[in-house]
Amino acid sequence: MALHAARRDPRAHWLLLLLGLAVLLAALSLHAVVTGMAGGSGPSAAYASPAPPEATAGGPVLRLDRAKPVTRRMPTRTIALTFDDGPDPRWTPQVLDVLRRHHAHATFFVVGARVNAHPELVRRILAEGHELGSHSFTHTDLGEAPPWRAELELSLTRKAIAAATGREATLLRPPFSSTVSAMTDLQYDALRAAARTGHVAVLADLDSNDWRRPGAPAIVRAATPQGGRGAVVLMHDGGGDRSQTVAALDRLLPRLTGQGYRFATVSQGIGALDSTVEAGLATRFSGTALRWAQSGAAGLAAVMNGLLGVALVLGLARLAVQVVCAQVHVRRVRRPKRHRPPVDAPVSVIVPAYNEAANIAATVRSLVASAYPALEVIVVDDGSSDGTADIVERMRLRGVRVIRQANAGKPAALNTGIRAARADLLVLVDGDTVFQPDTVGRLVQGFADPTVGAISGNTKVANRRRLLGRWQHLEYVIGFNLDRRMYDVLRCMPTIPGAIGAFRRQVLVGVGGVPSDTLAEDTDLTMKVLRAGWRVTYEESAIAWTEAPSSLRQLWRQRYRWCYGTLQAMWKHRGSLREPGTGGRLGRRGLPYLTVFQVVLPLTAPAVDVFALYGLVFLPWTKLAVAWLGLLLLQGFTAAYALRLDRERFGPLWTLPFQQLVYRQVMYLVVVQSVVTAVIGNRLRWQRMVRTGEAAALVEV
Template sequence: MTNRRRRKSPSRRSRTRQITPRTHWLLLSVLTATLSAALLLQGYTHHMFGITSDNVTGTRGRNDSVPSKVAHGGPVIANAATSPYTARVKAHTVALTFDDGPDPTWTPQILDILRRNHVHATFFVVGTQVVAHPELVRRIVADGHQIGIHTFTHPDLAHLAPWQRSLELRETQLAVAGAAGVTTALLRPPYSADNAALDDADWSVLKQAGAAGYVTVLATQDADDWQRPGVDRILANATPHGPAGQIVLMHDAGGDRSQTVAALASLVPRLKARGFEFTTVSDAVGMTAPVQPAGFGEHLQGLALIKVLQGGDWVVWFLGLLMYAAGAISVLRAAAVLIAARRHRRMRTRRRGRSWGPPVVEPVSVIVPAYNESAGIEAAVRSLLASDHPVEIIVVDDGSTDGTADLVDSLRLPVRVIRQQNAGKPAALNAGLAVATYDLVVMVDGDTVFEPDTVRTIVQPFADLRVGAVSGNAKVVNRGGLLGRWQHIEYVVGFNLDRRLFDLAECMPTVPGAVGAFRRHALLDLGGVSDVTLAEDTDLTMALCRNGWRVVYEEGAKAWTEAPASLNALWRQRYRWCYGTLQAMWKHRGALVQRGAAGKLGRRGLIYLLLFQVLLPLLAPVVDVFALYGLIFLDPVRIIGLWLAFLLLQLLMGLYAFRLDGERPGPLWSLPLQQFVYRQLMYLVVIQSVFTAMTGSRLRWQRMERYGSLQAPIGAEKTLNGHPPQEPGFAQPTPYDGFSYAAPYDEYAQPSPHYGLRQPAPHETPHW
């Protein structure tokens, strides 16, 4: 059986570790790159520049390179790159021009006034506004008005690099082509004035635009409506003082244009009464057809640009909504766990006086599943023998290749050693259950050391006959270095605060494999420990809850365990935990619609896990990308303030959790750094686990490297009658400050379905 399983493992490993993860990260990279590109484009188009007042930006420079015939010529400038010439407006002719639009409020009102008076005008549109309101551009063209471009984001072109100028013009042209199916040769640079105001920098812009085929349109009469000086003042500014033709500059967007609308309604009839004719810029100077139908390809490119930018707007809105929702949910979660922790502490304080019932003094069977645990098995066994409660210790060697069983035998301690072929941790636990003498069973990993009172403390809740399992308090022993501190913080703040909440809500989803106690007959009723998931402890705990048993948390039952000391080892461990938890959640999804204890697990525990251990981690990278977007394009002070507020909330939670666990708060100084490395790693673990589950891949057991950082009690020899050893010598584990590798890393083989205890057949319905 073992050889057959080993022959299959290379292909399984290839499928799970090479093909699937590579596809995961390729897809994630593509999605992240696409999202980042969309956000960069959206940020550039909406936040790098913007429509502001038409007041000339900055101090005008020298105008030595501006040709005299341009500086003193007409407002329409063509062929600026080669042989520039200008054109003036015919006498008694007015070309109304409107900048910065289209705007959904003011542009329709202006179009209505022009239609009523049978007047055509020229609209210089901004690309971002075209993207936001393409229907208005179509209406402008359909009503017979002329289109010109006013750049894409309304920057001062004189301050941009040549490539940025080209991009501004090209993107605006595409937007117009996509919206209305036309292209235009008319350009009005933002913040431009009349010919006399041109300087050398402005002239370089006009020459580059001329080389690209654009005709620049300046103004001869500025209504100054952007200042909102009042309707009468706008009328005065826009009214010609003689018979000379004029190009009048007004605005249909960029702010409140109610005064512009009111002034326009009076201006047109008044000038018509004086004999002025209204027409477009091209007709006013005798230009031939500057607006042409767009080619099919250009029209498609423009449509694509509009859809991409509109999609970017939606994405930014949705991400902002998600970020605020995630923040609100996180705050609610923090409040819930802190309130629950406080209530749990009060409940524990009250319980000290009356306890769970009569003291539990009956002996306990302790099962230690072991696979290549020679580095720490002696410390684990001796700590168990040093217990102040009578114990029967059963070490189940699951086909170790490093002499684990021989090492335990050589200690000549009152420990029962069972040897079996490599079949997986569930099979090892079931083998121990099959031979256990007592109904109360404690399960402990081979890399874990108990304190002398841990066994006695963890079994006291069994005085309540409703309790089927008890979760202990697993603590990290190797806390040296940032990685050790971060895991220590996670155990104390994350796991233990959640367990207090689950205990109060009576929906404990997991009794950790490092330190957990069970009623043996409750486990046998379930058919033993199932091997259908990789998180056998979570699966088993959920099954007990669904079978009507209460699962509680006893924080005083402390166990010291080794945590991974490298990012690679941590990844493997958390990947297995997360993937196994997803399997268990799916397996027990029926609890969502059940009643009683099962319903509490489903509607409280499973929803909590789904929300905070699956959905929020999946969204976290997106939120991080959006936070970077906010730092670059939005208000960085606000973004940093929100991050600091979130960090402060976590720090307060950490201080309270460390106080509850009796820990010194020193490691919390590393909490800010945890947000940039450890947090991202955990999110990536969840992402890969979800992808693996969605693709249906089977993940193998992955054993963590042992470093031998646990200390074994000296002379801990104890018989079942409860007599203490002569010199227990139990030493408090010291903080981790280095390690030496134990046996080479190996994996558990795929768990075998045959583990000695009866499991329900596939066609049977379990009795919950």
């Protein structure tokens, strides 16, 4: 298709589309990282070496910004309860309630991503006199992470806390750590690197192992110091089911308080100043931006999940409606009809032709060979430069007329043929289409019903030897002819294809002939017929063989014009939404169906593909494979059912998986391009598809 793009060039939308998809993928990835976190303690590196003795032999509070570690311990009968992996909207409030009930304070090592998700809980922690520390942003093992990742984890957590509270936390407990004696050399190196950014490491004297959920009594035993010693006790308020932790805490606090223990924050326990400091404006601002980004990513993920759910429901509903309507259509076709005399009135076949030298001879021969008794063929040469009209004239076939005119476009050529036709029943045929001998006779029998104004035939792809042809063959059988059965039953047929359609002359005259103000003149004309009060039906046994595009470039041009023209026709006939009768059925059945399945869902398809790419990286492959195979089987069932209805072989079904990987993307990008072209107001110009004559050769063979 050529574009009149002197004023506005729509190509920038591809850059915007790629940018939008990249942002979507980044947002989904962020959401996957911040929501795929687990909890727990203990070193994750099974074969890591222990940390230096000067660190593991000291206390659990470590300053590592000097040449040698400086460690501190809790005084006698002083316990610093510490909680990791929060804040959690379910368990953190319960832990805080227990602490408040027993007048105890604790230190919470929070995960930055969860701080962004629940900032109100972090503010409550500080408001009730507790202390905050960092537990990384995504609960990653800082010892195993590369240095840049570890630094980023701590920086993002600091910003998240600053955005929520206005303060920065300097205490740090690395994920998957436990007691100071269990510290590994990798964790030690990570903590020394963190010390250079002002962090003070806090490990534990006692690990309650509550994350293993051993039961409240076992947790209480593990968290109880021996001999009145002070201790930093490791517990969890997030990362899993912490009901046992809450129950154990409610027993531990009164028991140890009765033994003379006091419960303090880490800083209070060692007699240090408040570990949090006032955050700078830049840190708070960047933290707020980070929280917005995380919230936006969560919203996008929810939208994508909802979109996929809606698309799946719509797809299943569409299939169900198609199958039900197809069965109704089959029964209607097989049902004995009321006795009506066969239609044998004269028929004029009109063939608009512009540079159709490759196929025109086969087209005209197939029409002349028709078994229909009273037939004239009118070939309207629309200013061809390849001798199309000369080819037809040299054939000297009886009943064939050639009309030459200056190039004025397909609608004008059709209208010229309509004016010249002698019969009251008209069949409009593209110049690359080949009929079977019984096609015309089968096509016009529906006119025995006086309410029928137009009839659609069954278009089939002739050149299906190559992969692209097989894909289009499946699309014609599934997407076009299966839909036409449904439209016929619902009495809202929006399109009679230009390749094969029959009309009463009075209908065409009544609607003003073939319209020329849209690029989908066949869709526009069919909608006008419906709005004029006539029935439009589908005759599956009237078969026309057509040549489909043989390259992706040609396919793009054809579908771009089809899609853009369909959008024009839908907008032009939007008034049918308020009409009664057949026009209202078009407006309230046909147009919504076209809008959803030919515009809206294809527009969302790029985002669905990005979601699939995200799934390959972040979702379990087994679930993704099962989902993909399930959808493929559903599509395969639909295709097999449609092929069976059309009495076609099942052989092309093997190409269906590959169709989803290439052809589908071309089709939805066509819709994107068409919508953008329509929105920005550019006009698309008709440009014919290059014909090879392959379809005619295949049919003749």
